Amino acid sequence: MVKTIETTHDKSDIIIQLLNAQKARQFREEYLDLHVYEQAQIFTDLTEKQRARLYRYLTAEEVGDMFDAIEEEPEEVVNYFKEMTPQYAANVIDQMYTDNAVDILAYAQKKDLAKYLRLIPQEKAAEIREMLHYEDKTAGAIMSTEFVEIVGNQTVRSAMHVIKREADDAETIYYVYVIGSNEKLRGVLTLRDLLTHDDDEMIEDIMTTPVMSVQVSDDQAEVAQTIRDYNFLAIPVTDYDGRLIGIITVDDIIDVIDEESAEDYSGLAGVDTDEETNSPLKAAVNRLPWLIVLLLLGMSTTTLISHYESMIGEASILAIFISSITGTAGNAGTQSLAVAVRRLAEKEEDQPSWYKQFLTEFFTGLLTGFVTGLTICLIVGIWKQNFVLGFVIGMAMMCAITVANLAGSFIPNLMDRIGVDPAVASGPFISTLSDLTSVLIYFNIAKLFMQFLMGK
Amino acid sequence: MVKTIETTHDKSDIIIQLLNAQKARQFREEYLDLHVYEQAQIFTDLTEKQRARLYRYLTAEEVGDMFDAIEEEPEEVVNYFKEMTPQYAANVIDQMYTDNAVDILAYAQKKDLAKYLRLIPQEKAAEIREMLHYEDKTAGAIMSTEFVEIVGNQTVRSAMHVIKREADDAETIYYVYVIGSNEKLRGVLTLRDLLTHDDDEMIEDIMTTPVMSVQVSDDQAEVAQTIRDYNFLAIPVTDYDGRLIGIITVDDIIDVIDEESAEDYSGLAGVDTDEETNSPLKAAVNRLPWLIVLLLLGMSTTTLISHYESMIGEASILAIFISSITGTAGNAGTQSLAVAVRRLAEKEEDQPSWYKQFLTEFFTGLLTGFVTGLTICLIVGIWKQNFVLGFVIGMAMMCAITVANLAGSFIPNLMDRIGVDPAVASGPFISTLSDLTSVLIYFNIAKLFMQFLMGK
Numbered sequence: 001m002v003k004t005i006e007t008t009h010d011k012s013d014i015i016i017q018l019l020n021a022q023k024a025r026q027f028r029e030e031y032l033d034l035h036v037y038e039q040a041q042i043f044t045d046l047t048e049k050q051r052a053r054l055y056r057y058l059t060a061e062e063v064g065d066m067f068d069a070i071e072e073e074p075e076e077v078v079n080y081f082k083e084m085t086p087q088y089a090a091n092v093i094d095q096m097y098t099d100n101a102v103d104i105l106a107y108a109q110k111k112d113l114a115k116y117l118r119l120i121p122q123e124k125a126a127e128i129r130e131m132l133h134y135e136d137k138t139a140g141a142i143m144s145t146e147f148v149e150i151v152g153n154q155t156v157r158s159a160m161h162v163i164k165r166e167a168d169d170a171e172t173i174y175y176v177y178v179i180g181s182n183e184k185l186r187g188v189l190t191l192r193d194l195l196t197h198d199d200d201e202m203i204e205d206i207m208t209t210p211v212m213s214v215q216v217s218d219d220q221a222e223v224a225q226t227i228r229d230y231n232f233l234a235i236p237v238t239d240y241d242g243r244l245i246g247i248i249t250v251d252d253i254i255d256v257i258d259e260e261s262a263e264d265y266s267g268l269a270g271v272d273t274d275e276e277t278n279s280p281l282k283a284a285v286n287r288l289p290w291l292i293v294l295l296l297l298g299m300s301t302t303t304l305i306s307h308y309e310s311m312i313g314e315a316s317i318l319a320i321f322i323s324s325i326t327g328t329a330g331n332a333g334t335q336s337l338a339v340a341v342r343r344l345a346e347k348e349e350d351q352p353s354w355y356k357q358f359l360t361e362f363f364t365g366l367l368t369g370f371v372t373g374l375t376i377c378l379i380v381g382i383w384k385q386n387f388v389l390g391f392v393i394g395m396a397m398m399c400a401i402t403v404a405n406l407a408g409s410f411i412p413n414l415m416d417r418i419g420v421d422p423a424v425a426s427g428p429f430i431s432t433l434s435d436l437t438s439v440l441i442y443f444n445i446a447k448l449f450m451q452f453l454m455g456k
Numbered sequence: 457m458v459k460t461i462e463t464t465h466d467k468s469d470i471i472i473q474l475l476n477a478q479k480a481r482q483f484r485e486e487y488l489d490l491h492v493y494e495q496a497q498i499f500t501d502l503t504e505k506q507r508a509r510l511y512r513y514l515t516a517e518e519v520g521d522m523f524d525a526i527e528e529e530p531e532e533v534v535n536y537f538k539e540m541t542p543q544y545a546a547n548v549i550d551q552m553y554t555d556n557a558v559d560i561l562a563y564a565q566k567k568d569l570a571k572y573l574r575l576i577p578q579e580k581a582a583e584i585r586e587m588l589h590y591e592d593k594t595a596g597a598i599m600s601t602e603f604v605e606i607v608g609n610q611t612v613r614s615a616m617h618v619i620k621r622e623a624d625d626a627e628t629i630y631y632v633y634v635i636g637s638n639e640k641l642r643g644v645l646t647l648r649d650l651l652t653h654d655d656d657e658m659i660e661d662i663m664t665t666p667v668m669s670v671q672v673s674d675d676q677a678e679v680a681q682t683i684r685d686y687n688f689l690a691i692p693v694t695d696y697d698g699r700l701i702g703i704i705t706v707d708d709i710i711d712v713i714d715e716e717s718a719e720d721y722s723g724l725a726g727v728d729t730d731e732e733t734n735s736p737l738k739a740a741v742n743r744l745p746w747l748i749v750l751l752l753l754g755m756s757t758t759t760l761i762s763h764y765e766s767m768i769g770e771a772s773i774l775a776i777f778i779s780s781i782t783g784t785a786g787n788a789g790t791q792s793l794a795v796a797v798r799r800l801a802e803k804e805e806d807q808p809s810w811y812k813q814f815l816t817e818f819f820t821g822l823l824t825g826f827v828t829g830l831t832i833c834l835i836v837g838i839w840k841q842n843f844v845l846g847f848v849i850g851m852a853m854m855c856a857i858t859v860a861n862l863a864g865s866f867i868p869n870l871m872d873r874i875g876v877d878p879a880v881a882s883g884p885f886i887s888t889l890s891d892l893t894s895v896l897i898y899f900n901i902a903k904l905f906m907q908f909l910m911g912k
Contacts, residue, residue: 035668037686069687160651167652174630174647174689191630191647195616196623212491228714230493231525231707233630233689250706251687257710258684261717262798268724269794270787278812280819287791288824291857294787295828298780299835306776316768319775323782323891324751324758331726331750335743338725342718356734363736368744372751379755401747435779 012042019050024057032062036069044072051083060088064095067104075107082112090119097171098124099144099252102131139223140216142256143237143246148176152186152204156197163191172249175234178207185211185236185244213238216245221345223248224256264341267423268334270294297432301326301439308443315453317384318446321393324376326438329400332368333434334427336361336408341423344416354413358406365405366398373398388452396445400438407433468498475506480513488518492525500528507539516544520551523560531563538568546575553627554580555600555708558587595679596672598712599693599702604632608642608660612653619647628705631690634663641667641692641700669694672701677801679704680712720797723879724790726750753888757782757895764899771909773840774902777849780832782894785856788824789890790883792817792864797879800872810869814862821861822854829854844908852901856894863889 011030018027031039043066046054055063070077081089081104093101093116105113105128117125127145134140148170150159163173176194178187187207197206213236214223227235227250237246266273270290277283305312305322312319340357377394381387408430412422446453467486474483487495499522502510511519526533537545537560549557549572561569561584573581583601590596604626606615619629632650634643643663653662669692670679683691683706693702722729726746733739761768761778768775796813833850837843864886868878902909 035686071685164651167648173651192623195620195629228707228710229527230491233706250689250710251684254684254706254710254713257713258717261713261721265717265721265724265794265798268721269790271791271794273794273798278816280816280823283795283816283820284823284827287788287820288827290791291784291787291824291828292831295780295784295832298783301783302776302780305779306773309772309776312768312775313772316765316772316775317762319768319772319778320758320762320765322775323761323779324754326779327754327757327782327887327891328747328751331747332743334725335727335746338721338727338729339739342721342729360734360736360739364739364743367736367740368747371740371744372747375748376751431783435783 012038012045015042016046016050019046019053019057022053027057031058036066039066040069040071044070048083051080055084055088060091061095064092067092068096068100074104077104078107081108081116086115087119090116093128094120094124097144097146098127098131099142099246102128102141106132134216137220138216139214139218139220139237139248140246142220142223142252143216143248144171144252145246146171147234147236147244147247148173149179149244150176150189150203152178152180152202152207154203155199156194156201156203156206157199159189159194159203160199163194171247172234175232175247177211177236177244177247178203178209179244182241183243183245185213185238185242187211188236211236213244214248215240220256221260224253224260225346227253228257260345263421264345264423267341267421268338268427270427294431297429298435300432301435304436304439308439311443311446311450315446315450317389317453318443321380322439322442325393325397325400325442326435328372328376328397329404329434329438330431332365332372332401333404333408333430336365336405337412337427337430340409340412344412344422357409357413361405361409362402365402368405369398369401372401386453388449392446392449392453393442396438396442399441399445400434403437403441404430404434407437468494468501471498472502472506475502475509475513478509483513487514492522495522496525496527500526504539507536511540511544516547517551520548523548524552524556530560533560534563537564537572542571543575546572549584550576550580553600553602554583554587555598555702558584558597562588590672593676594672595670595674595676595693595704596702598676598679598708599672599704600627600708601702602627603690603692603700603703604629605635605700606632606645606659608634608636608658608663610659611655612650612657612659612662613655615645615650615659616655619650627703628690631688631703633667633692633700633703634659634665635700638697639699639701641669641694641698643667644692667692669700670704671696676712677716680709680716681802683709684713716801719877720801720879723797723877724794724883726883750887753885754891756888757891760892760895764895767899767902767906771902771906773845773909774899777836778895778898781849781853781856781898782891784828784832784853785860785890785894786887788821788828788857789860789864789886792820792861793868793883793886796865796868800868800878813865813869817861817865818858821858824861825854825857828857842909844905848902848905848909849898852894852898855897855901856890859893859897860886860890863893 011034015027015030018030031042043051043054067077081092084092093105105116108116117128120128131140131145146169148163148166150162159176163176167173174191176189176191177185178189180186187204187209188211189203189207193206212226212230214226216237216239223235226232227248232250234247234249236244237248239245262274271287373394376397377390380393381390384390411429415422467490471483471486474486487498499507499510523533537548540548549561561572564572573584576584587596587601602625604619604622606618615632619632623629630647632645632647633641634645636642643660643665644667645659645663649662668682668686670682672693672695679691683704688706690703690705692700693704695701718729727743733742829850832853833846836849837846840846867885871878
C-alpha cells in the first residue's frame, strides 16, 4: 500500500483521541509509527494539557527527534521547554541536532539557557555555547556538528566500522571526512566510494582531495549556491585555520533557499509574505509600516506635481496622463530592478562588470522606451486627435523609462556595495525615484509645447 | 589544502592552453581531475573548434558525466550533439541520467532524435521515449529511472551486494526500494538502515512501510514541498497501479524550488528575471511584451480619468492626488496578492478556508485603510489648510485600499481554482483593477464635496 499524505491526516484524529483517553501504550505505538515530520505536525496542534501528557508518555529522546522536525518559529518552540522539567528539557535538547537546538535556544531567556546548559553533557553544552556566537545567516549558524570523521591511514574496513558505530548520531553518514593533524580537513569520501573499494585499501589512497569547503563566516546564500551547483548532499565547514568544525547538509540548504527567495519576494511586494496570522489586526501591523513609508515617499511626487498645478489648471488634459507615465516607468524600473537583484543573488563569476550592466540597461531602456513611447504617442494622437500631445507624452515616457531602467540597475548594485541587502529596500526607492523623475520630465517637456497644447 | 572556487578558476586557463596545444594526455589528466560541475563550466566557454578537439580527447562516457552537470539551457545543449558523430552522441546520451538526457532531447529535431534513439541500447531508448511523453513540470518529467530495487525475501548481505553492483549507475544508492510482484512498491530502506542491521536479517523484517511516494502526474511543486517537509534525499515515483517507475532526488528538487521561486518573483516584477543576456535588444524583447500589456491595461485608467477632465478643470488640486491614491492602493493590493500567492504555493492542509481568508483581508484592508487614510487626511489638511480636501482624499484612500486588498486575495485564489498559475498573471490584473476602482471611488467622493473644494 502506498501511503499518501491524506491517510496520515486521518490518523491524527485517532492519535489525539488516544492521548485524551490516556491510553499511553496505544498512543506511543501509533504516534511513534509516524514520520517525525508528521509527529511534529500533530504536536503543534495540541493544547497545553495534551502536551503535558505527551511529555509523560514519551521519552526525552523521542521528543527530541520530533523537535528536530518542528517547523514553527523558534521563538515559539522555545516556550515548550518551559512546560517540561528542566532535566527533561535538557535531555530533549541533548538529543536534538546541535544546529536545530541552537536555533531555538537563541530565543531562550538567559537564566533558562544557563539552567539547560548546566544539565546537558559538557561537550554538547560547549558546542551549543560556541555556536550561539556565530552570526545569523552564516555557515556557522546553520552548520551541524554531528559528522563522521576518519583518518587517512586506516583501511576501508575500519572506516566502515567507524561509520556503523556513529550511524545513529551523525546527521549524515553518506559523506565522511578525512582529517589530519590538528583536525585539519584533508579529504572527503562518499559512502558510495567506500562501498565500491576493496576492504583493504587505505583511505588516503582513495579519498578525494582537495575538498571543496566553506568557512564558518561565509554567507549562507553562497553556501547554498555551492551545494546547488555541485549537487552535494553536504559540505564541510572549516574555521580560519582550516580545521573541520561542522557540516551543512542539503536539507538545511533547502530551507535557506526558501528563506532567501521569500525575502526577495517580500522585498518586492513590501510585505513579510510569511505572515501566518489570520488576525486582521496582526496582518495590519505587519503591512502598515511599508504602506506608510511608501505613502510618505510618494508625497514627494505629490508635492512635485503640485508645483505644476497652474499648468494643470491651464491644460487639464495633462493631468490625465500622469499616472500612465509614472506607472509605465515604474513597471520598467521594477523589471530592471528584479533582473539586477537576481543577478546579485546568483553571484556568479562570469557576470558582466558593473559598468557594462549599467550600459546594457541604458540601451535596453532607450529601446523599450522608444517602442512604448511610440505606442502611446499613436494611441493618444488618434484618441485625442492631437499628435502634439501624443508626441509630448511619448517623449516623456521614453525618457522616464530610460531613467527608471538606469535607477533599477544602479540602486541595487549600490546597495550591495555598501552592504545592504538589495532585495529588501530597493523597491520603494526605485518607484519613488522613478515617479519623481517621470513627473519632472513630463511637465518640462509639456512646458516646451504648452502653446500647442493650449491651442487644443 | 582547502580548495576554493578561485583556484579552480585559475586552473581553467591552463586547461584551455593544454587543449590548444593539443596535449591530449595532460589535458585529460587536468580536466578529469576537476569536479564535473567545473568541467561543464569550462566546456561551455569553449569555441566550436576547441569542443571538436575535446570530443576526440575524451570518451563519450566522460563527456556524458560532464553533460549531467551542464547548466546551460537544454535548447542550447542539444546543439552540441550535432557537433558529434551520431554514435558518439548516442553514447553520451546513454551515459547520462535519463532525466537529464530527456530534458535536452525534448528540444532535438524529430529526425535527430530518431537517429540517436536507434543507436542507444534498446532498454534505455524505450525509457527515454516514454519519459518524453510526460507533461512538463510533473513528477514524471523530472524523475530519474536509475534507482536500486531489491526484494523483501533477501538478506541484508545480499541487498548490500546488489547496491555495490549498481553503485556506478544508480542516481542514489542511499535509498533502496523494495518491490513485490508486478514491480509494486512495498517498502524503502536507507543505506544507513542496512548498515546498522545484521547481515543475516531479512529485508522485509526491517524495511520501512508504508512508503511515502508520489504519482507520476503529480505537480513538481508538490513533490518539492514533500521532500522539503520530510527532509528526504529522494522520493519514489509510482504509476497509476502503484508500480515503482522512478525516483526524484533532492538535487533535482533544489532546481525545482529555484525555478518556482524565480517564477513567482518574475510574475510580480513582470519580467523573466532569468534573462541572461547582455544584449539590450534581447533584453528589450524580453521586457516589452509585459510593458506594453501593462500600458494598454493602464489606458483603461487613463480613459476613466479623462471622464473627469471637466472636474479637474474646475478643481485642479484634485489631479495632484490621483497618483498618491492609486499608488498606495496598488501597494496594498500587491501586499495582499503576495501573501495569497505564497499561501497557495505552500498548499498546506491547515490553511484557513477561502471564505475566511477573504474576510481577513477585508478587515485588514479596513484597518490599514483607516490608518493610512487618517495619515493622508492630516497631511493634506495641514499642508493645504483644507480639511475637507483631506477628508475626501483620506476617505478615498481607505475605500481604495479595502477594495485593493479584496482583489489581491480574491484574484489569485480564483486563478488557482480555474487552473492558472496565480503567480504569473495576477500582478497586472490587481494593479489595473485597483487603479480603476481607486479613480472611480476618488472622483465620486470628490463629486459629493465639490462645492467645498471649489470654495478653496
